Amino acid sequence: MRLERFFLLLLFSFGLTFSTFAQDKKPDDKDEVIRIDTQLVDVPLAVTTPAGVPMKGLKASNFIVYEDGKKQDIVDFSATTAPFEVALVLDTSGSARNDLPLIQRAARDFIANLRPGDRVALIAFRTDRKDNQAFATSEVLTTLTDDRSKLKTAIDNVKTSNGTPYYDSLLKVAEKIFSQRPADEFRGRRALVALTDGVDSSSAADFNTVKEELGQVGVISFFIQVDTQEYFEETLLGDCQSAMRFSAAQIRRYYQTIASKGKRMEKAVNFCQLGDFERLAISKRLYDIADEEMNELAKTSGGKVFPVGDFADARNAFKSVAEEIGTKYTLGYYPSNDKKDGTLRKIKVEVKGLPAGTVVRARESYLAPSN
Numbered sequence: 001m002r003l004e005r006f007f008l009l010l011l012f013s014f015g016l017t018f019s020t021f022a023q024d025k026k027p028d029d030k031d032e033v034i035r036i037d038t039q040l041v042d043v044p045l046a047v048t049t050p051a052g053v054p055m056k057g058l059k060a061s062n063f064i065v066y067e068d069g070k071k072q073d074i075v076d077f078s079a080t081t082a083p084f085e086v087a088l089v090l091d092t093s094g095s096a097r098n099d100l101p102l103i104q105r106a107a108r109d110f111i112a113n114l115r116p117g118d119r120v121a122l123i124a125f126r127t128d129r130k131d132n133q134a135f136a137t138s139e140v141l142t143t144l145t146d147d148r149s150k151l152k153t154a155i156d157n158v159k160t161s162n163g164t165p166y167y168d169s170l171l172k173v174a175e176k177i178f179s180q181r182p183a184d185e186f187r188g189r190r191a192l193v194a195l196t197d198g199v200d201s202s203s204a205a206d207f208n209t210v211k212e213e214l215g216q217v218g219v220i221s222f223f224i225q226v227d228t229q230e231y232f233e234e235t236l237l238g239d240c241q242s243a244m245r246f247s248a249a250q251i252r253r254y255y256q257t258i259a260s261k262g263k264r265m266e267k268a269v270n271f272c273q274l275g276d277f278e279r280l281a282i283s284k285r286l287y288d289i290a291d292e293e294m295n296e297l298a299k300t301s302g303g304k305v306f307p308v309g310d311f312a313d314a315r316n317a318f319k320s321v322a323e324e325i326g327t328k329y330t331l332g333y334y335p336s337n338d339k340k341d342g343t344l345r346k347i348k349v350e351v352k353g354l355p356a357g358t359v360v361r362a363r364e365s366y367l368a369p370s371n
């Protein structure tokens with residue numbers, strides 16, 4: 001009997017030791033190492049007919065994804081019914097000061113057109129004061145929530161501003177709203193929706209920083225691009241004391257773009273040194289830059305720009321954005337190139353088993369993690 005107990009005890013101890021060893025052993029298995037060391041790449045995408053009608057009911061088998069020309073294995077797929085997280089940015093500077101009620105109504109309608117499971121955060125501009133100086137800033141009025149009552153209250157509290165901290169507000173989307181890894185149901189399903197003319201006047205951040213940060217968090221960018229150029233230029237000319245002025249940052253940005261084209265000009269140090277011709281030249285260039293930047297962010301992320309003539313047209317554009325968000329697919333893959341080299345990787349998505357002329361808009365690239 002004692003001998004049997006000894007062998008049982010020995011077997012039990014051996015089993016316990018083996019089990020403990022198995023749990024503590026390092027993940028040498030190849031598949032396990034890939035899952036730990038390689039980041040899942042999420043690719044949001046929209047699929048439409050040639051006429052622009054969203055195509056629903058598609059499956060993972062309808063897609064082929066390539067990274068730097070090499071076919072990848074799709075390991076994750078979300079249909080259009082999965083919820084979204086949305087960062088809503090409202091530009092209330094410039095001509096928007098007279099149209100705040102229209103902006104608020106359009107924002108409320110946009111939220112009403114989203115699905116019950118979608119979550120929204122709100123960022124808007126306001127005017128602050130320090131040392132008797134007024135300056136524009138952006139603020140997060142509410143973090144991500146599906147509480148429609150809370151969002152309505154936040155929209156009601158939106159104020160106007162005396163400047164356009166546009167880049168700063170987009171940077172807050174990346175650093176404040178989407179800084180944490182998403183829950184599984186929202187992975188690859190995060191969007192920026194901005195109502196703006198895109199002409200920055202007072203940000204500390206610049207476009208390249210914003211582009212990099214938004215790309216890192218994998219946000220799909222949608223812009224409702226309001227045409228304020230005519231209004232701005234009507235108030236730009238004449239007596240410099242009463243005209244709407246460029247900020248110092250805007251004047252510097254203009255001269256930087258001129259210099260990059262090899263042109264030499266005598267630089268004005270303030271607005272009152274500018275003649276009407278140069279004021280209009282600066283305005284045109286600033287609006288061109290805004291258009292280029294918005295389209296670049298939208299195209300590379302799989303989003304879209306919706307131009308509108310004025311804030312009254314924004315409601316229909318918001319409805320189109322809500323419909324676009326509601327028809328997005330997301331696929332995921334572990335890249336075959338698992339090097340952590342910080343390089344830019346190109347993504348291409350193709351469809352199969354669908355009619356000729358089917359249109360796909362998808363994220364075009366991402367930055368690989370670095371050591």
